Amino acid sequence: MATRAARDKTGLFGRDVLSFADLCPTEVQALLDRALAFKRGDPGKPLEGKTVALVFEKPSLRTKISFDISVHQLGGHAVYIAPQEVGLGTREPASDVAKVLSRYVDAIVCRTFAHSTLEELAQAASVPVINALSDREHPCQALADILTIREAKGRLSGVTVAFVGDGNNVAASLALAVASTGGAFRIASPRGYVLPQSVVEQARSVATATGASVDLMTDPKDAVRSADVVYTDVWTSMGQESEAKVRLAAFKGYQVNTRLMALAKPDAVFMHDMPAHYGEEVPAGFLDNPKSVAYQQAENRLHAQKALLAAVLSG
Numbered sequence: 001m002a003t004r005a006a007r008d009k010t011g012l013f014g015r016d017v018l019s020f021a022d023l024c025p026t027e028v029q030a031l032l033d034r035a036l037a038f039k040r041g042d043p044g045k046p047l048e049g050k051t052v053a054l055v056f057e058k059p060s061l062r063t064k065i066s067f068d069i070s071v072h073q074l075g076g077h078a079v080y081i082a083p084q085e086v087g088l089g090t091r092e093p094a095s096d097v098a099k100v101l102s103r104y105v106d107a108i109v110c111r112t113f114a115h116s117t118l119e120e121l122a123q124a125a126s127v128p129v130i131n132a133l134s135d136r137e138h139p140c141q142a143l144a145d146i147l148t149i150r151e152a153k154g155r156l157s158g159v160t161v162a163f164v165g166d167g168n169n170v171a172a173s174l175a176l177a178v179a180s181t182g183g184a185f186r187i188a189s190p191r192g193y194v195l196p197q198s199v200v201e202q203a204r205s206v207a208t209a210t211g212a213s214v215d216l217m218t219d220p221k222d223a224v225r226s227a228d229v230v231y232t233d234v235w236t237s238m239g240q241e242s243e244a245k246v247r248l249a250a251f252k253g254y255q256v257n258t259r260l261m262a263l264a265k266p267d268a269v270f271m272h273d274m275p276a277h278y279g280e281e282v283p284a285g286f287l288d289n290p291k292s293v294a295y296q297q298a299e300n301r302l303h304a305q306k307a308l309l310a311a312v313l314s315g
């Protein structure tokens with residue numbers, strides 16, 4: 001919201017984070033540094049006396065639990081509002097939910113089906129709104145992803161990240177994150193499931209300033225060849241269950257397995273935001289592959305979100 005003045009060193013105090021593009025490259029680096037400080041045991045309690053609403057229209061393990069624990073570890077209090085309790089836009093307008101919650105809490109973390117619902121919330125709220133996944137983006141996931149890549153590779157600039165699969169919300173935020181940190185983002189998707197053109201343009205625009213690149217491909221082998229990081233996600237996301245059969249056919253040949261990983265650099269890591277659909281985008285047990293950093297990636301949701309909450313709520 002424009003009415004909330006920025007005053008902290010990241011410039012994020014009081015701001016909404018609906019898209020990864022809401023974070024400029026210097027803010028991203030500051031968040032990663034702070035996330036690592038939290039991971040190393042920074043005992044700071046910048047959310048003391050603050051309450052955060054966790055409004056979820058869809059199920060969640062990682063996002064819900066890591067936000068709840070983030071708020072607790074930072075000294076604040078989280079209130080979870082479950083999918084069946086929300087009724088955003090059905091029981092009452094999202095704008096009224098935002099105005100009422102703004103009277104009780106200091107921030108709203110929200111997972112929605114439609115990104116437009118998040119925008120309506122953010123427009124009406126007088127407290128910051130953070131995107132916990134929408135149909136367009138998953139910025140908190142991407143922040144944890146690049147934290148994990150920085151840990152695994154020791155840097156972000158010049159790192160080649162190959163995403164194999166759907167040009168979905170996770171891919172969109174990751175493309176923007178890699179563009180923001182100077183990496184090379186390649187995505188291989190079947191026709192009809194490519195990264196939205198608006199995201200490609202946005203990411204390429206950021207990339208011109210950071211030296212990054214964004215390339216779209218159809219053959220997973222082209223994307224993965226000599227990559228530092230190979231990333232995949234489910235072929236059928238939450239809310240797309242009616243398309244499962246069609247998607248299963250469309251994504252045939254897009255599975256990340258040991259054969260595909262062999263084309264990447266010898267020290268490449270494998271990433272997955274989870275939950276995994278074993279037997280589809282990965283073989284059974286693939287997250288336990290020695291190259292996999294998927295569980296480290298899940299852990300990093302906690303540290304990255306602590307950094308984001310601290311910056312937005314305390315500066």
Ligand code: CP
Binds near residue numbers: 059060064133273275
């Ligand atoms: N990666 C992720 O967002 O997981 P959840 O859906 O369990 O929150």
